[in-house]
Amino acid sequence: MKKFYMAKSLKAEEDWINHIQEKGFRLVKVNPYIGSYTFEKRKDEDFFPTVRLDFHQYMKQADYDDYLSIFTDSGWTLLKGSVKDSVNYFQKTAQATEDVIFSDNESQLAFYKRNKQQAWRSFFVFFALALSWIPISNYQMGMNLSHPKSLFLTPHLWEMTGLRFYLSFIFELFFVVPFRTPFMCLLMIAAAIFYLYQIYQIKKLIKKQNTIVD
């Protein structure tokens, strides 16, 4: 069973995965870049294969080996992740004695803060891209979206007919949409807003974690 999901935080992603697993499935494959998750029907009904996510950036290979050995030694298998990935997905095995990967408040908070930092970085990247795309897609320079035909530059495009027209039209469309309309710019603004929303959600988690201690 394949599912798609866009998570508002790593914690929310983890909760969502375990929620699906509770219905008798186990996560077997993740593609974090497109947000696809493959689940299989669970054979062993008695054991719950909890999934936990951790976030670290720029680890050295030797540090990552040590990091991974701590997890595998204590009964967690790596479901998805590598030294290059910042998010590592771990799944509990029968050997594990703990159900969590963060056992104190400090480390749980530090995890949320790493997640928040990453969301800020992504926000700035997309915000900068959106700004820099405005001159690239110079749609404000006399180009008129209400006359979409004027966005196309191929001479005599609109006088062509048949297959020749469709081929030329579709070919140029791949240039017109990103470079002569605000489409890409809006897409990047949408991504930036999504990351702001993530930051807001993670801040809520941090606040909640702080009140547990008080």
Added chain:
Amino acid sequence: MKRDKNLPLTETTYYILLALLEPAHGYLIMQKVEEMSQGDVKIAAGTMYGAIENLLKLNWIVAVPSEDKRRKVYQITSQGREILTLETARIRKLEQLARTLDF
């Protein structure tokens, strides 16, 4: 006298420093702490790694050479021992205070 700004230590940190009076790798530290605390303190994997990272940065522990290619072995440094001494003195003071109040 001004107190060291790193005090008080978290319970996790205190136990890890105690465990590293002898060299140990990550998972061994987890097992030792559970044993030393009679099961009260169980350090989870992510917390363990984060703690090692922090303690290395503070120079309270150091990686020592080992046969194992994957697992790093750590040990307490003289700075780490110093902090352990200060923290233990702090805890003793608390204990003595509690005692005078019949606790």
